[in-house]
Amino acid sequence: xxxxxxxxxxxxxxxxxxxxxxxxxxxxxxxxxxxxxxxxxxxxxxxxxxxxxxxxxxxxxxxxxxxxxxxxxxxxxxxxxxxxxxxxxxxxxxxxxxxxxxxxxxxxxxxxxxxxxxxxxxxxxxxxxxxxxxxxxxxxxxxxxxxxxxxxxxxxxxxxxxxxxxxxxxxxxxxxxxxxxxxxxxxxxxxxxxxxxxxxxxxxxxxxxxxxxxxxxxxxxxxxxxxxxxxxxxxxxxxxxxxxxxxxxxxxxxxxxxxxxxxxxxxxxxxxxxxxxxxxxxxxxxxxxxxxxxxxxxxxxxxxxxxxxxxxxxxxxxxxxxxxxxxxxxxxxxxxxxxxxxxxxxxxxxxxxxxxxxxxxxxxxxxxxxxxxxxxxxxxxxxxxxxxxxxxxxxxxxxxxxxxxxxxxxxxxxxxxxxxxxxxxxxxxxxxxxxxxxxxxxxxxxxxxxxxxxx
Numbered sequence: 001x002x003x004x005x006x007x008x009x010x011x012x013x014x015x016x017x018x019x020x021x022x023x024x025x026x027x028x029x030x031x032x033x034x035x036x037x038x039x040x041x042x043x044x045x046x047x048x049x050x051x052x053x054x055x056x057x058x059x060x061x062x063x064x065x066x067x068x069x070x071x072x073x074x075x076x077x078x079x080x081x082x083x084x085x086x087x088x089x090x091x092x093x094x095x096x097x098x099x100x101x102x103x104x105x106x107x108x109x110x111x112x113x114x115x116x117x118x119x120x121x122x123x124x125x126x127x128x129x130x131x132x133x134x135x136x137x138x139x140x141x142x143x144x145x146x147x148x149x150x151x152x153x154x155x156x157x158x159x160x161x162x163x164x165x166x167x168x169x170x171x172x173x174x175x176x177x178x179x180x181x182x183x184x185x186x187x188x189x190x191x192x193x194x195x196x197x198x199x200x201x202x203x204x205x206x207x208x209x210x211x212x213x214x215x216x217x218x219x220x221x222x223x224x225x226x227x228x229x230x231x232x233x234x235x236x237x238x239x240x241x242x243x244x245x246x247x248x249x250x251x252x253x254x255x256x257x258x259x260x261x262x263x264x265x266x267x268x269x270x271x272x273x274x275x276x277x278x279x280x281x282x283x284x285x286x287x288x289x290x291x292x293x294x295x296x297x298x299x300x301x302x303x304x305x306x307x308x309x310x311x312x313x314x315x316x317x318x319x320x321x322x323x324x325x326x327x328x329x330x331x332x333x334x335x336x337x338x339x340x341x342x343x344x345x346x347x348x349x350x351x352x353x354x355x356x357x358x359x360x361x362x363x364x365x366x367x368x369x370x371x372x373x374x375x376x377x378x379x380x381x382x383x384x385x386x387x388x389x390x391x392x393x394x395x396x397x398x399x400x401x402x403x404x405x406x407x408x409x410x411x412x413x414x415x416x417x418x419x420x421x422x423x424x425x426x427x428x429x430x431x432x433x434x435x436x437x438x439x440x441x442x443x444x445x446x447x448x449x450x451x452x453x454x455x
Contacts, residue, residue: 027198034190042183061166062116065096066124069161072098073128077153084157096121096163102150103160106138109147113165114139121149121161129154200228204235264291309347311432316340316381319348320373323355333368334359340373340381346452350428354436357425358385358448365389366445381452388445397438401426 023029072091076084076098088098109115118137125135135151140162149161207220219239220232268287274280317339327334355371362369366389373383392400401422429436429450439447 026201027194030194030198031191034194035187038186038190039183042179042186046179058113058116061095062120065093065117066120066127068093069096069121069124070128073125073151073153073159074130076159077129081155081157095166096161099160099162100157101160102158103148103162104138104140106140106148108137109139109145111139111145111165114145114147114163117163117165118147118149121163125149125151125161200224200231204231207235260290309350311345311347313343313345314348314351316344316346316351316373316383319352320355320371320383323352323359324371327359327363327369332363334363334371335369336371336373338373340375344381344452346432350432354425354428354432354450355383355385357421358450361385361421361448362387362389362446376451380454383450383452385448385450386441386445388441388443391440391444391446392438394440397440400438401436 023032075091076087079087084100088100091098109118122135122137129151135149137147137149140146140148145165147163147165149163151159151161153159203220207218219236222229222232222236224232264287268284271280271283271287274283320336324334324336359369359371362385366387368387370386371383372386373381375381426436433453435451437449437451439449441447
């Protein structure tokens with residue numbers, strides 16, 4: 001139970017850790033930074049603008065209320081008492097109204113906005129009455145800011161100004177929509193800018209990925225901004241240099257191995273005429289090894305640039321069955337199990353050569369080989385060649401793919417290894433856009449697994 005809970009906790013923590021790391025692509029990271037930065041900048045700008053707008057409107061309304069109250073109080077003071085009630089609705093405004101009466105009592109207003117308006121209204125009322133008797137102000141209990149100004153007209157009639165201060169002006173209904181539209185436009189511009197900036201990097205990565213053993217990757221367009229054009233020219237020049245070096249390497253290796261065939265043939269003819277059978281047998285064995293090495297060298301040189309064979313639709317099960325039958329007809333212990341099912345797109349001769357090299361490698365070091373075929377969980381076809389030989393040390397599993405690498409404990413004169421079989425298999429595998437890996441088997445031995453790309 002503890003193991004299950006630990007595994008579930010680890011699985012649940014993996015998405016959280018991925019979210020904390022953020023997007024993995026440069027495009028997503030730049031777009032996220034720009035969009036979030038613009039959104040924050042626009043939010044702060046909007047808040048500062050609204051604060052300044054409210055402060056300016058409050059300052060303007062304070063002066064307006066002072067003048068309006070002075071005029072209204074002066075008018076009510078000069079009106080006959082029986083006409084004042086009729087004028088009260090006309091003198092009321094959205095934030096305050098007049099009441100003929102003593103109003104409510106309370107404590108002085110403590111809120112900054114109420115105190116500011118109260119000071120303005122007291123000054124306006126005093127100016128309207130032309131008296132030095134200051135009006136009184138008190139807050140009205142409640143949820144919002146609410147206060148009253150109390151004064152008496154010239155004839156002693158109590159007058160109350162009921163005030164509910166308003167902060168600024170209400171927003172227009174269309175303003176949030178305009179702000180949202182502005183944010184969308186800015187986000188689209190950021191997306192386009194980041195796409196244009198990261199597009200050349202994506203093209204460069206795609207060109208590098210398609211640069212296979214044949215060195216026939218598509219060339220990058222040497223146009224656009226100066227930095228992009230310079231990088232494209234440098235990549236194209238590097239591709240040309242690598243192709244030239246690989247061609248020279250292949251030509252040198254092919255020339256050496258080809259020219260060695262002639263003296264080897266002459267030496268074999270001379271050995272055949274020797275009278276010393278024991279010495280001749282040893283020399284003949286050495287010449288056979290040299291000839292095998294030359295043939296493998298020619299094959300490796302030809303595979304340095306991949307294979308010229310075009311992929312076509314094949315029946316893999318029939319192909320591997322024929323390979324196993326050929327080995328069994330030659331008296332070799334080769335078994336085949338499993339089935340891929342369905343057709344595959346692959347170069348048949350190259351695929352046959354890769355599997356043949358792996359089987360030969362297994363037969364040399366264990367005397368028997370097992371070919372297992374099938375499909376992985378992701379749907380890709382695999383071919384595994386297994387043996388029970390001495391195996392390969394873990395630290396040398398990658399090194400044996402290099403040309404002319406031979407492990408002392410598994411390769412000697414009796415096995416006849418040239419050190420090129422796995423190198424040739426890897427070159428052909430790369431040309432097929434497949435993968436070839438080696439794994440140690442439990443109980444001893446080696447597994448060579450070839451995984452083909454989807455059809």
